Amino acid sequence: MVEEPVFIIISCGRIFLFTSSTLDKYWSEIYSTKLLDLQKLVNFNKSIFKFPFEFVSDYYADITENLAKKIKVLANKVLIENAFADKDMNLITTYNFNNLLIKEAVNEATRIFRLCKKSDFGNTEFIKEVLETELDDLMVVSDYIQFNLERLRDLRDHINNKIDLDQNRIFKILTVATICIALPTLVAGVYGMNFEVMPELKWVYGYPVVILVMILCAILPYFYFKKKKWL
Incomplete structure (x- = not known):
């Protein structure tokens, strides 16, 4: 997992999205139909203005959930099947680093959303409602990330304890x-x-x-x- 910039520009009822090629697949699968649905709405301008905030929180939620599934598969292999190799420790380190990257990005997005809420930009009731909703979503994502980190910590401790027991034997x-x-x-x-x-x-x-x-x-x-x- 690597950090990549995403640029979203809204102008005159249009939205421009600039991303790397690695995000194209995610964009086409998740949000292509959503943009088409936005165009059918009567209150299109408000909906398209709400879109960037939803995109950020939804994207972080999706990659966090995807990472949680990988951690669960690894946990089942180690804890239930009781089988692990040297590469599993490397996987735990990689997943832990990816979680930290997501957590850092979520914290930064939360900070920006709160600044928007306090600024003149967030004076309208609609903007405040959107920001509060997305801040709540980011809080849930942050809790999920923390859960992933704790699960990885427990998994690492289990493997270390298993290694210690094998060495003692x-x-x-x-x-x-x-x-x-x-x-x-x-x-x-x-x-x-x-x-x-x-x-x-x-x-x-x-x-x-x-x-x-x-x-x-x-x-x-x-x-x-x-x-x-x-x-």
Whole structure:
């Protein structure tokens, strides 16, 4: 999502709209029929004057709703299907940045509408009514944006918690594996020192006993950590 200027000029009952090519599709799908409907109204001048304010609030509402749908799809994938990849964190960052862009634009539009309402431009009852209506709509959009930001924050926290749990589980497994390997290695190392005075070396069953001790050193820690619910 990128910021692009939109120029709306009203003159002598006509409206001129200057936008980038990326907005042409949105314009043709949403507002082409609306302009045709405006021309059929008896009070056309008032309706066409009201149009720019409606366009701003409607446009922000549409892109906010579209972004909310994308966030919902991502949330379903992460929370319900319990499947996420590295790119999902990048998506969360992108969606969060897009929400901030929309929020900044909505705040700026709200500021301009309020200035219009306080100026001589907003002296007429019709203009005041239009501005109050659109300000209310922008307030709703702003609340929706805040909801999107909170959902993204919760989603990021969930993923981070999931990653922490997975890391802890891996560390526990590595810890258990290290102990299960280290203890038998210690026993083997002791009997591999080849000291002259080692009575166990003369035992008939010395070798099987040492092997048994090594096996127990490997098995007992496993069951101990299993009981502690590390595994």
